[in-house]
């Protein structure tokens with residue numbers, strides 16, 4: 028029976044392919060953790076389009092399973108760099124943040140310096156592990172030969188690690204990035220002109236309207252930030268690049284060479300800025316219409332009546348918080364007439380109100396799309412922010428790490444979020460923030476407006492992403508979309524040589540004029556002298 032059905036199923040699958048479609052061979056080098064969850068959305072869609080996908084995964088991977096109907100996997104004996112210590116390291120950051128109550132701007136700066144030191148140390152370790160992976164991979168002759176022989180059409184990777192870009196160069200395969208971060212920082216700062224007068228640098232929480240002191244802060248943050256990123260990546264990847272690609276190769280060109288940058292944000296979220304023809308914005312590509320909730324959750328949500336529900340989660344990595352923080356949060360929730368669904372795994376707060384439901388996991392997208400959801404309490408991670416925009420739900424932000432403060436400050440600047448500093452969090456201020464987001468209608472209206480803007484696009488972000496990956500396969504790259512700027516030295520890029528030349532010409536002309544005038548003047552003068560005599 029089963030055997031009989033097989034050809035039929037195959038036939039149906041094949042006949043569902045849109046006309047003109049073709050299967051490409053795609054090699055994926057993902058970054059583990061929450062980034063993989065995003066990458067998988069793309070892989071699912073590419074698989075549905077009939078492409079053949081191979082995924083390179085670390086042997087101790089957290090999320091990337093070895094067996095999948097979507098892809099074949101190649102397991103490398105490298106460490107994902109995530110493992111046990113990633114969570115401890117996040118907690119280390121959180122502790123510093125909680126310890127330093129930012130009462131004065133000095134203690135705020137001090138806290139930031141401490142956090143920065145921890146981050147630098149951890150990232151240096153992380154990149155060290157990754158560069159060792161590259162060496163292992165390149166030294167594995169058999170693996171490299173089989174990757175060569177497979178003749179992939181395109182390599183899709185997350186440039187938050189250097190491995191994928193280097194492998195693409197080694198295999199001479201077109202490169203597509205699923206990107207927000209490269210190892211050199213926010214991707215735009217690497218590829219596109221980024222005037223600091225109106226483009227806030229990462230981590231500054233500034234907007235596109237800056238005062239003079241803010242612009243000073245922005246400039247200083249840029250200089251320090253770029254130097255730090257350069258230092259972290261350079262020390263680790265440079266020796267590898269030297270070894271395999273020669274001494275005059277700058278590893279940043281591996282990134283600049285990418286054919287398409289699929290950028291995980293868009294201008295509903297981002298401040299307007301210069302961009303390039305091979306940057307494709309696919310912010311919100313992971314968003315889907317919500318589905319029905321499981322019965323027990325639906326009953327709970329319905330029991331909230333007209334008050335509605337509040338949904339809270341701090342992402343996949345931070346399931347627990349220190350006890351005193353959770354008690355303050357629980358106390359604030361208990362004061363409200365709304366029902367609360369809170370994803371939390373740690374010890375149950377003793378003062379939990381009877382309106383609050385603690386869960387180990389929640390269907391975030393389905394809850395955000397539920398008409399009874401009033402407010403979303405989030406840390407500002409990728410999926411949370413994008414799904415809140417998609418469904419138009421106002422945010423109360425509790426930023427914790429990395430660029431989360433920036434993400435939330437963007438939504439705040441657009442009038443859709445209230446932000447609470449976790450170091451200053453106590454029940455009164457948190458309850459007040461919740462009430463503001465619940466009862467001041469401007470927050471909901473602004474988020475609804477962002478939602479309408481986000482959905483008003485000629486093509487869905489996910490379709491757009493898949494289109495451009497297939498475009499790269501069809502045309503074997505996108506050389507024609509790449510600017511020449513990458514191939515120039517910085518003084519040519521800034522036209523300093525031309526300016527110097529033109530200035531010299533002007534100076535020379537002025538010099539000639541002055542000399543002529545002096546000559547004429549002297550002639551007249553001496554002429555007069557001669558006459559008088």
Ligand SMILES: *[C@@H]1O[C@H](CO)[C@@H](O)[C@H](O)[C@H]1NC(C)=O
Pocket residue numbers: 381382
């Ligand atoms: C929940 O607690 C509030 C106040 O603490 C109380 O008035 C209410 O009756 C309780 N509801 C239930 C169902 O226990």
Ligand SMILES: *[C@@H]1O[C@H](CO)[C@@H](O)[C@H](O)[C@H]1NC(C)=O
Pocket residue numbers: 207291292296310407408409410412413428429430431434
């Ligand atoms: C912040 O939001 C952007 C855009 O949604 C996303 O790409 C980025 O990963 C987010 N940052 C974190 C730390 O989740």
Ligand SMILES: *[C@@H]1O[C@H](CO)[C@@H](O)[C@H](O)[C@H]1NC(C)=O
Pocket residue numbers: 467468469
């Ligand atoms: C609602 O919030 C906006 C923006 O913060 C503020 O301008 C406005 O005065 C608030 N409205 C009320 C009724 O508090």
